Amino acid sequence: MQYTSETGVPHLRGRLTKRTLFELPAGIFLVSNCMFRDLTPCIAAELGTRPSREALWIRIREMKLTGTYFLGYRNEAEARKSRVW
Numbered sequence: 001m002q003y004t005s006e007t008g009v010p011h012l013r014g015r016l017t018k019r020t021l022f023e024l025p026a027g028i029f030l031v032s033n034c035m036f037r038d039l040t041p042c043i044a045a046e047l048g049t050r051p052s053r054e055a056l057w058i059r060i061r062e063m064k065l066t067g068t069y070f071l072g073y074r075n076e077a078e079a080r081k082s083r084v085w
Contacts, residue, residue, distance in 0.1 A: 016065075028072045032044070032060075043059065
């Protein structure tokens with residue numbers, strides 16, 4: 001997992017594991033690299049409390065996206081500005 005602090009650049013990029021998901025700071029906006037046909041990300045969510053991350057991890061597992069490439073931004077606006085979707 002690669003981390004950066006530059007504005008407009010993903011805070012993190014790399015394969016997402018459960019451990020990484022729970023170590024990331026609250027408020028990070030997580031976006032999967034996998035897209036639906038309409039080019040929206042399969043997962044796009046702001047990281048919050050532990051229970052909400054548990055639910056997100058279940059969703060990631062159900063969609064078979066564990067270990068796939070994710071980007072993490074400071075907020076949703078930054079993710080949209082980078083033209084992720």
